[in-house]
Amino acid sequence: MTFNTDLPIIAGNWKMNGLNQSKKEIGSLLKKITNISKSNVILFPPFTIIETFAKLTENSGIFIGAQDCHHEDYGAYTSAISASMISDVNAKFVIVGHSETRTANNYTNNIIRLKAEAAHRNNLIPIVCVGESDLHRKSGDQFNFVKAQLEESLPQSTTRDNTIIAYEPIWAIGTGNTAATKDIVEMVNCIFSKLNSMKSNKKDIPRCLYGGSVNPSNSRDILSIENIGGLLVGGASLDSSQFSEIINLI
């Protein structure tokens, strides 16, 4: 089972949800997906069940990833989980720089870049999250803010094959307040013009997902936006009916 960089990506971030008993969700999800070969489906369960989920989804068409990683591979970092540990249990992806982890840990863009580099070193594909707060948007600073995040968080080694970007406006996460199509289009254009200025080769420009209150009713419109390579779904990915409905729209 290989990641197909030409297909859309539908990713589900479970955040701090999921116990061993949630493995039955994998069975129901697989039963409800009717078109598994048309997209790359990635689930990001909590660390404790990554190994179980990776085993359960082997060759099923669903990939497993982790929600964060440390920037070092090992050492005296109590409580931390490294990219090498994630790779060791057969996860293939890792989210870095999600706004919830940036805020909770005061992560700088520089740390996010080191995490993405650790992912690359350990054969994981990082999903590097960017996105402005309500305050930045209200002050009209959203484009400069996201451009600086890209400039400082993306490793030199970034290519379309080894890295994914997710635009997740903080004010849209978990609020039911999905960004308007116009706002997504404007920001995605800004992201791609910034990436074009950073990379001389088109093959090195990663794809961009949208995340923030995605659900079965709004996903078709968001997926039809030019240059949107897929979705990073939070709450709706916890429910196999809603998540499969989103996947089946592809």
Ligand code: 13P
């Ligand atoms: P919601 O879909 O619950 O808004 O979460 C989005 C998100 O943070 C995905 O990483």
